[in-house]
Amino acid sequence: MHSNTSRKFANLRSNKGSNLPLSALTCLLLAASGAYAYTEAGVSGNTSSWESAEYKKDWGLVSMNASTAYALGFNGSGIKIGVMDSGVLLSHPEFQDGRIHTVKTIGNYSKNGMRYPDAALGNGPIDKNQPVKDGKRNFNKNDNGVFKKGEAFNGDGSWVRGVNDAHGTHVGGTMAASRDGSGMHGVAFGAQLYSANTGGNDNMTYGPNQDYNYFLKGYTALADAGAKVINNSWGSNRRVNSSFAGALGYKPTYDWRAVPEYDVEFYDVTVANQTTAAKDHINLKDMNEAKKAYYQFVTSGEKSFLDAAYEVAVKRGVIQVFTAGNRSLMAESFTRAALPYFRPDAEDYWINVTGQTGADGYPNDSSAYIRGYKASSDIQEFNLAGHSKWWTIAAPSSGIYSAYVELTDNATYGKAIYKSSGGTSMAAPHVSGALGVIMQRYPYMSMPQIRETMLTTARQRTLRAGHGAGGMLERWGSDGEGVPSNVWGWGILDLGKAMFGPGQFLGNFDITMNQNDIWTNNISDVAIKFRKTEDDSDAAAWAARKAALNAKSNLSAEEKAEMTFETAREQARAARVAEGYEGSLTKRGDGALTLAGDNSFTGAVNIYGGKISALNQSISSSRSINVHNGGEFEVLNALTYQTPSAGGFVSTTKASDATQVNAVINAGGAFVVNDGAHNLNLTFKEGSLLKAALLSNAELANLAANPTLKKTINASGNFAGVNLAKVEDSYAFFKTAKETVSGSNLALSLQKGKSMEEVASTSAEKSFARLVEANPSSAIYSSMLGADRNTAAAYFGAFSNDLDFKAQNNSAIDSFMLANSVKNKNGAKRADIDTGVELWLLSSASRVTSDNSAGGRLGTNAFTNLVGVDFLVGDSSKAGVFVGLGKTNHKLGDSKAVKSKDAHAGIYGDIGLDPIKISLGAIYSKFDQEKRVVNSYAPLAYEYKDADASAISAFAQIAYTGLSYENGFSLEPYAGLTYIHSKNDDVANSLVQVKNEDRDLQVASVGIKPSIAFTMDGVGLIAKADIAYNRFLGDKTPSAHMNVTGLGATKLEGEKLKDLATTELGIEAAFTRNFRVGLSYVGAYDSNVKSNGVNAKFSWAF
Known part of the structure; x- marks a missing residue:
């Protein structure tokens, strides 16, 4: 809505260059x-x-x-x-x-309606036949822009x-x-x-x-x-012409209007005259x-x-x-x-x-x-x-x-x-x-x-x-x-x-933040407190008006509308009454919020997750501070923060004042003791926690270099029930202990605790930890030294290559299961094939999860589509070829550790020596991968790098087929050996260089395949199963050599592959002599790995 300034400024000289368009x-x-x-x-x-x-x-x-x-x-x-x-x-x-x-x-x-009800008064659509007239925009006064329903x-x-x-x-x-x-x-x-x-x-x-x-x-x-x-x-304001009956018009008088606060006169509307003219705005x-x-x-x-x-x-x-x-x-x-x-x-x-x-x-x-x-x-x-x-x-x-x-x-x-x-x-x-x-x-x-x-x-x-x-x-x-x-x-x-944060709380400001932030604005609740006076006045006026409306037997349409909106306003006032007309703060999520303003909001502060750190004057006005399970509260002695300026960032150091901070630390909630914190009035409940505030890197390095040295952190005030609170370590590599607990003084100490290697959980993590501890002057060592357990775990996960090792193991299991799917693809009988050729399609979807503790639970989702051709050789043997495409994603939580586009090709054959059947085959798989690789340690950040992989699988299996019975039931015991050679490309960036070692795996399998043939509604069906025990041999443990810039090199090893139990349960239907459809569940299990998948097969015999 443009301002109509033509009348307002008609007698004023325009500034040079103002309102002039560029050409x-x-x-x-x-x-x-x-x-x-x-x-x-x-x-x-x-x-x-x-x-x-x-x-x-x-x-x-x-x-x-x-x-x-x-x-x-x-x-x-x-x-x-x-x-x-x-x-x-x-x-x-x-x-x-x-x-x-x-x-x-x-x-x-x-x-039915119109866009331009005031077209006759100049507020119409553009005249399409003559959009410009006399150097001005030209509007059609005869076109209201009418539209019809439908x-x-x-x-x-x-x-x-x-x-x-x-x-x-x-x-x-x-x-x-x-x-x-x-x-x-x-x-x-x-x-x-x-x-x-x-x-x-x-x-x-x-x-x-x-x-x-x-x-x-x-x-x-x-x-x-x-x-x-x-x-x-x-859009434009409505005019009396097209508005409601009895609408008043607005006719301004322009003149110099005094602005006494600034000692100037402004050329503007001085009087808003009341009219009834049709052309005037309402x-x-x-x-x-x-x-x-x-x-x-x-x-x-x-x-x-x-x-x-x-x-x-x-x-x-x-x-x-x-x-x-x-x-x-x-x-x-x-x-x-x-x-x-x-x-x-x-x-x-x-x-x-x-x-x-x-x-x-x-x-x-x-x-x-x-x-x-x-x-x-x-x-x-x-x-x-x-x-x-x-x-x-x-x-x-x-x-x-x-x-x-x-x-x-x-x-x-x-x-x-x-x-x-x-x-x-x-x-x-x-x-x-x-x-x-x-x-x-x-x-x-x-x-x-x-x-x-x-x-x-x-x-x-x-x-x-x-x-x-x-x-x-x-x-x-x-x-x-x-x-x-x-x-x-x-x-x-x-x-x-x-x-720099809110300026006021207008009720309960309930945030879920999973990042760290600082609010330096002064936060009050003066507005919501004032709103109570207006609400009270409105409530009294509405009570009288409501009574008058309720006394009427019939309400006009306008009165009904008034009753509707005033009832809604009444409910809104009730909601504000329930909140108490005060500003309050609720903190959730894992992030840390620092309050640094001279705050005066009076409502409650509730901390359910993460941490609130505050100067005394930033939180002391709150009527109650409650730290709940999972939350942390810290009162600062002083704070230094940076703000931008015309010359660059400037640092501001602000000390806490002497106002008293009152808080209750509930079970599972923690109070973080900051050195020099004062004027505290804290109540600790059973199961509450005490933690030490974070120290500078220089202080931590000194403690790490002197294991017998202690750093004492003191706070003063009143600490009711503090003996009920348990001490919890703030750091992964330093231990915290109570030193002094009294009515007016609380002291904790920090001392060197477990080494990085002791905190690490897997073999690869421990290798990386030894490398870091061997370089105490490195930047990575300094970054990790002050880590809590979660952050330390993130560092270990980033540099241990464990996620990639898990992905390699999951891919090995996937390659083995793919070979099994090809082996278990039963072909048509010789009597059902006219030309000796059978075309088949196999689609599979599987999920492999690794449940050990190293870096979290990795899930692998694989989707594969194969197409192949069987050729009968004699009456009881066959040979075939296939090709296929797929996609594999290895995910940790919501982030992808490795994502891959896959291609497969293979040959296979069955040799029938009744009652013995020998199955042979080889598969080549190419994985076009992007791997998540750490590229920054302060803070931890990742990038995806191209790193292809390949696998060659060969299998041989011998089965006994002589256990068939007249009722259609048969058993097929078998033993087999699968060989898998896998290769993963090296990965490198400016921070890490990882050289993966090739792997040669063998899988020895013994199993049994029961099946039963029957008919239903004229359709030939076969229910079948495959139950096997599979033992891994060879390079069961993935390994790599990693070099970290600024640290050096080390060898990393992942988790060892364990023996697997595999199963397949399915049913196959022959709808015609030449066309069959099969659907089956396939699974693989050990103590750490679970694989579940579905195979669908379609085959046409010619």
Whole structure:
């Protein structure tokens, strides 16, 4: 929704160069400059390095402190955000790096309606016959964009000539345009942007006339694409002409409006006159008028776009970002932005955006719209937040420079240009882009928490120099700092501050985080406490109104709607009552959260997993801290952390104050004793734990070098029940003990414990451990020294090659089982074959799991398809060949240790010497593999490397076939030998080099095959089984030589293959003399390995 500034600024001189588009030629040259390679000048930690000319093209990025996020490495990368608007011009230079996508909107209209009910007043579709007239856009005043129920629609999110304007391109640019050294760039220039098309231009009014199903399909397509934020800047305010009966009109008077807080005068609306003129926009001068506007969406019995937006938000967990409207001094935001007032369950997924003024040079700009060309920064413009303040934020809305489409020149119509535009339409995409960056910053937060973090970190003080510097934003109101304003909502978007944690808790902030993080913002709960006063007032008013409505025998449609939404508001208030109007924190997951702000939230802190570390002043305001089973709590004496600045990262050291921390450590919960921690009031329950805080590497190295030396860690305070707590080691290679336990002092000691070799569990791990301990000056030794047991296990797993050894063993078993499947492929009888040729297909799927403790449980999934031909030789012998393809994945948890594409070829034959049968064969298998290999140790990280493998299998088996009985039952005892030669390519990167040794395995087998033949409904069936014991001989243990950069070389050995029991149970059906189908289960078992699979066989005899 663009701002209509033509009247507002008609008598003001424009700034030179403002609102002037770049030429189409310039854009074409930019697009054609593919040879130009952009080199990013931004440096980690240095905010000024990100503030390039491209960055400064949008003063909004300066206002929202975006360079802080960029300097921390966050730009929306890996995040998907969506826009519903008038299409994106995909040929624009700003959208050429593969991050911009469109979605399809396909379906049928759900009702009769129109896109442009105010076309006669100039808000119509583009005139397709004459889109440009007198150098201006030309709209058709006689076309309302009517659609009929049941009519089909089919479109995508790209810009469509004759249908769309430049609005969606401009908005999309602000959200996610490329940072490439030219033009401008979007807020989330690393995000994936998905575009849906409204099917029109920005003249579409956002009233009940817009179709439910059209927007449902569009919003759903965006959600299906993965977008968790949808920007809605599209459309225009409703007019009296097409609104509800009795609607009031809005007619502004423009003049110099005093802004006393800044000692300036702003040229803006000074009076919002009340009219009834059909051409005027509706005037939501108070909540009563806002309610009337809402009733039109719910009393007709037909759903609209608003229901579609609401349903996708609450059902799909998507944040809908809407614009407040472009009517300065209007007391309420328009209906779509205000929806959570009427449907409170949408509040967690809704954001209303109002406008903030500024210009190039912000915050010390010089603007023609301020008397005397003073700075225009930080003045609110357009619709006020009003009763929507709890989900409203202000963002840059004036003179926003972004991508655009040429629409006023017939010769270059539709070409890519740049242009400045204003309005809340331009404010909203700053917010949507910021949400994308915040999502990347906090992958562990839910979407409501992402939203809450953005809102509660909004800036409520001005950055203006001179008068008003550092003071509250103009017209903030009397409710105080931290409480949303009726004018501004939460304040001005501050993306930089949002990088450092929430600013407030608005209830229970329940997070599951499996990574480490630090929140340095000051976290309060002043807003939710204030909301109680509003809720109490609303509850009293509703009680009286509810009684009056209940006294009526018949309610009007509007009164029924009022009863519905007020009941929902009553339930929402009850939920806040149940939470106690306080901010609280619940921590789950394995990660560690450090709190470093001067926090004042008063609710409970519950720790169910991972660790919370905090300065005294960061957590002492909490009414109760509860550490539950699996959780850890640590109070810090001091903390040093880094933040970005104009000159690079700067370190801040902050000491704990003297406020008292009260906590209860429950069974299974741990208190981590930090040296110097003080003013503690702790209660320990039976089964609670004590752990020592982490020491520096220098301290640990000193302890490791001096096994008799102890490091004592002291904390002071009150420790009730501390004797009930057990000491648990914090480290894998150091032991912890109680030294002093008293009412006011708690001391633990740390001392050298088990060696790395003693902690390692497998032969390969122990080999690696010996190598590390032989190099105490190495970086890997230093990284491992402070590891806990889980981290130490991860190091051992990364460098022991155990996963690859397990994969090799599983592959050996798979090769053996493949040979068995070929041996057990019974051919047709001579009497059933006319030509002596039989074609067969064999498909198998199997899973092999290794259950020993070395590095976790490895699962191997193998899929194989073989096709072969049998040739009869005489009456009782045969020979055959086959080829096949397959796929094998060796997985540890959710990650693939080895992934492989397989190819097989083989020959085989049976020699019949009744009653003896001899089976012979050979199989060659090639495995095109990618193996997971460690490539970094601080932190541990992996890459996939190509490392092919091959196996040659040969088998010989002798069986006795003379045990056949008249009832169709037979037994076939057998003995066999299988030889497997396997070879694995070497693997190397800059950190490790692994040379695998070839293996020669033999498998001696003895078994028996019972079977019984019978018929059912005329179909010949054979039920059969194969039960065998298999003994491995030869190179049962896989081995390799590994060299680690900085350590040296060692030999590694994996787990030894153990003897296997194998079984096959199946049934075969002969549907005709020539066509047979078989299905069987195959399995292999030892104490560590389990293999289960299914074979399906099809054969045709000719």
